[in-house]
Amino acid sequence: MNSLSISVTAAPNxxxxxxxxxxxxxxxxxxxxxxxxxxxxAFMLPIMLFPTMFYLLFGLVMNGSAGAETLRYLLVSYGxxxxxxxxxxxxxxxxxxERDGGLLTYKRALPMPPGAYLLGKMLMAMVAAAVVVLMLxxxxxxxxxxxxxxxxxxxxxxxxxxxxxxxxxxGMLVGTFIKGxxxxxxxxxxxxxMSFLSxxxxxxxxxxxxxxxxxxxxxxxxxxQLGLAALGMTHGNVMQHVAALAGFTAASFFIAARRLRRYx
Amino acid sequence: MHTSSDAVARLAGVAKRxxxxxxxxxxxxxxxxxxxxxxxxxxxxxxxxxxxxxxxxIRPDGGRAELFxxxxxxxDARRRIGVMLQSAMLPPTLRxxxxxxxxxSYYPHPRPLEQSAALAGIDxxxxxxxxxxxxxxxxxxxxxxxxxxxxxxxxxxxxxxxMDxDARRRLWNAMRNLVAEGxxxxxxxxxxxxxxxxxxxxxxxxxxxxxxxxxxxxxxxxVPVARIRCATDLDAxxxxxxxxxxxxxxxxxxxLVHTSEPENVLRRLLEADSSLSALEVQRAGLAxxxxxxTREEDQQQEAA
Numbered sequence: 369m370n371s372l373s374i375s376v377t378a379a380p381n382x383x384x385x386x387x388x389x390x391x392x393x394x395x396x397x398x399x400x401x402x403x404x405x406x407x408x409x410a411f412m413l414p415i416m417l418f419p420t421m422f423y424l425l426f427g428l429v430m431n432g433s434a435g436a437e438t439l440r441y442l443l444v445s446y447g448x449x450x451x452x453x454x455x456x457x458x459x460x461x462x463x464x465x466e467r468d469g470g471l472l473t474y475k476r477a478l479p480m481p482p483g484a485y486l487l488g489k490m491l492m493a494m495v496a497a498a499v500v501v502l503m504l505x506x507x508x509x510x511x512x513x514x515x516x517x518x519x520x521x522x523x524x525x526x527x528x529x530x531x532x533x534x535x536x537x538x539g540m541l542v543g544t545f546i547k548g549x550x551x552x553x554x555x556x557x558x559x560x561x562m563s564f565l566s567x568x569x570x571x572x573x574x575x576x577x578x579x580x581x582x583x584x585x586x587x588x589x590x591x592x593q594l595g596l597a598a599l600g601m602t603h604g605n606v607m608q609h610v611a612a613l614a615g616f617t618a619a620s621f622f623i624a625a626r627r628l629r630r631y632x
Numbered sequence: 633m634h635t636s637s638d639a640v641a642r643l644a645g646v647a648k649r650x651x652x653x654x655x656x657x658x659x660x661x662x663x664x665x666x667x668x669x670x671x672x673x674x675x676x677x678x679x680x681x682x683x684x685x686x687x688x689x690i691r692p693d694g695g696r697a698e699l700f701x702x703x704x705x706x707x708d709a710r711r712r713i714g715v716m717l718q719s720a721m722l723p724p725t726l727r728x729x730x731x732x733x734x735x736x737s738y739y740p741h742p743r744p745l746e747q748s749a750a751l752a753g754i755d756x757x758x759x760x761x762x763x764x765x766x767x768x769x770x771x772x773x774x775x776x777x778x779x780x781x782x783x784x785x786x787x788x789x790x791x792x793x794x795m796d797x798d799a800r801r802r803l804w805n806a807m808r809n810l811v812a813e814g815x816x817x818x819x820x821x822x823x824x825x826x827x828x829x830x831x832x833x834x835x836x837x838x839x840x841x842x843x844x845x846x847x848x849x850x851x852x853x854x855v856p857v858a859r860i861r862c863a864t865d866l867d868a869x870x871x872x873x874x875x876x877x878x879x880x881x882x883x884x885x886x887x888l889v890h891t892s893e894p895e896n897v898l899r900r901l902l903e904a905d906s907s908l909s910a911l912e913v914q915r916a917g918l919a920x921x922x923x924x925x926t927r928e929e930d931q932q933q934e935a936a
Contacts, residue, residue, distance in 0.1 A: 384740060385708075386740070393738050396734050397737075400723070400734045403730065404725045407726075469719070469720070470719040471722065473689060473720070474720035474722075479707050479713075480738050
C-alpha cells in the first residue's frame with residue numbers, strides 16, 4: 369500500500385454529475401437493496417413460506433373437498449396476505465434498524481441522489497411481492513387445479529406488485545416511530561390483526577357484523593377486493609378500491625416523509 | 633468573497649442546542665484547501681455535532697455552516713466530500729466490492745475500484761461479505777468508501793478506533809497520501825499521537841467551544857510544561873512546594889516533576905541531591921497540553 373502512488377492528473381475538471389451517472393446511482397441503489405435482502409434468509413424465508421404454507425395447509429389439505437371456488441378465493445386471500453409482508457417488513461424493519469444503526473445517517477451524509485434509498489427498498493418489495501404471488505399461482509394451478517385465464521393470472525400478479533405499495537408506506541410510517549430490534553414484534557401487531565380483520569384468514573362474511581362494517585378502514589380489505597375482482601369473483605366498484613389504496617398510500621407516505629425529515 | 637476562496641469548509645458563529653443542553657456555543661472553524669485538521673476534545677465536547685453540521689445532517693440554531701461556500705445540504709457540495717462516520721452499520725450481506733461500487737456510483741468521477749481498494753489496503757477483501765469482516769477490516773472498508781468518490785475533502789470521525797497499531801499506521805500512511813494528493817481532511821480523534829503524527833493544525837474543543845487552535849507546536853507552546861524524571865531520595869512533597877514547580881510525585885524509586893522552567897528547577901534539584909541519577913527531561917507531548925487546556929477550562933467554569 370505504501371508503494372502506491374496516486375495520480376492527481378486523472379481527476380477531470382468538471383464537477384458536474386451527468387444524468388447518466390445519476391440514473392446509474394438509482395440503479396446501483398436498487399440493485400444493492402434487492403441483493404442484500406435476497407441474501408438474508410431471516411427476512412426472505414418468512415415472507416415466502418408463510419403464505420404458501422397456509423395455502424397448502426388450509427387450502428389444499430383441510431379444504432381440499434370444498435371445491436374450486438373456495439380454492440380460488442383462498443388464492444386471493446393468501447396472495448394479499450403474502451403481499452403485505454414484504455412491504456410492511458421490508459420497509460418497517462429495515463428503516464427501524466437502519467435509523468438505529470446509523471446507516472440512514474451515513475446515507476444522508478453521502479451524495480446519494482434524493483429518494484434513491486426509498487426507491488430501492490420499494491423496488492425490492494415489489495420484486496418480493498411478485499415472487500410470492502407467482503409461487504401461490506404455481507401452487508394454485510399445479511396442485512389445487514384452480515382454473516384461471518392468463519389475463520386473470522396477470523391481473524392478480526399486477527395487483528400484487530402494485531398492491532405492495534400501500535404497505536410499503538405503512539411500514540415506512542411505523543418504521544419512523546420505532547427504533548431497533550423491537551420492530552418485527554411491533555409490525556406483527558399490525559400485520560396479523562389487520563389480516564384477520566380484513567377477512568384474509570376467515571372470509572369477511574363470516575366475521576361479526578361490526579367487524580364487517582369497519583373492514584374498509586384497512587388497506588388490505590381493498591386489496592383483497594381488487595384481487596377478487598381480478599379473478600372475476602366480485603363485481604364491485606374497482607376504482608373506489610384503487611382510490612382508497614392510493615389515498616392511504618399518499619397519506620402514510622406524506623406523514624412518514626415528514627417525520628423522517630424532522631427527526632431522522 | 634475573496635477571503636474564503638481557499639476555505640473548503642467553514643463554521644461561522646455556529647450555535648446548536650438540544651433542548652436545554654448547549655452542544656455548540658458560537659464555534660468558528662475554517663478548513664483550508666489541502667490541510668489536515670485534527671479536532672480533539674473529550675466526549676461531549678461538540679466534535680460530532682460540528683461534523684454533523686458540516687455534513688448537513690443537522691441545522692445550526694445560529695450562525696452558518698458552509699461546504700465549498702454552499703449549504704451542506706446541497707447535493708453538489710456533498711458530491712465533493714467523502715465520509716467515514718463513527719458508527720455506521722453497513723449492510724452485512726453485501727460484499728465489499730459491491731459496497732464500493734454502490735458508494736462510487738453517487739459521485740461524478742469516482743476512482744477505479746482497484747485504486748480505492750489499494751489505497752485502503754483491502755484488495756484481498758473485495759469478495760468477502762461485509763458482516764464477516766473483523767472490526768479493523770470494517771474500518772478499512774469504510775475508509776475506502778470515504779475516498780472512492782475522489783473527494784476534495786474527507787471527514788474521518790474517529791477512524792482508527794478498534795485498530796491494532798500496525799493497521800493504524802497503515803491508515804495514517806493512507807491519510808498522508810490523500811493529503812499529498814491535495815485532499816483536505818477533517819479528523820476527529822481521541823488519540824493524541826494520531827493528531828501529533830498527522831495534523832498540520834489542531835483544534836481543541838470542550839463544552840461546545842473552541843479552546844485553542846493552531847499548529848501542534850503552537851498548542852504545545854501554549855502549555856510549556858516539561859517533565860523531569862530522576863532517581864533521588866528527595867521528598868516529593870517538599871519538592872512540590874518549590875517555586876516554579878507545578879507538581880511533583882513519586883513513581884517507585886523515581887521522582888516526577890512538572891515545571892514550566894526545567895532549567896531552574898534542575899539546577900536546584902542537582903544542588904539538593906548530589907547523588908541524583910537517571911535524569912530525563914522531556915518536553916510536554918500533546919497529551920499534557922491537552923489535559924492542561926481542558927483542566928483550565930474546568931477550573932474557569934467552577935470559578936464562574
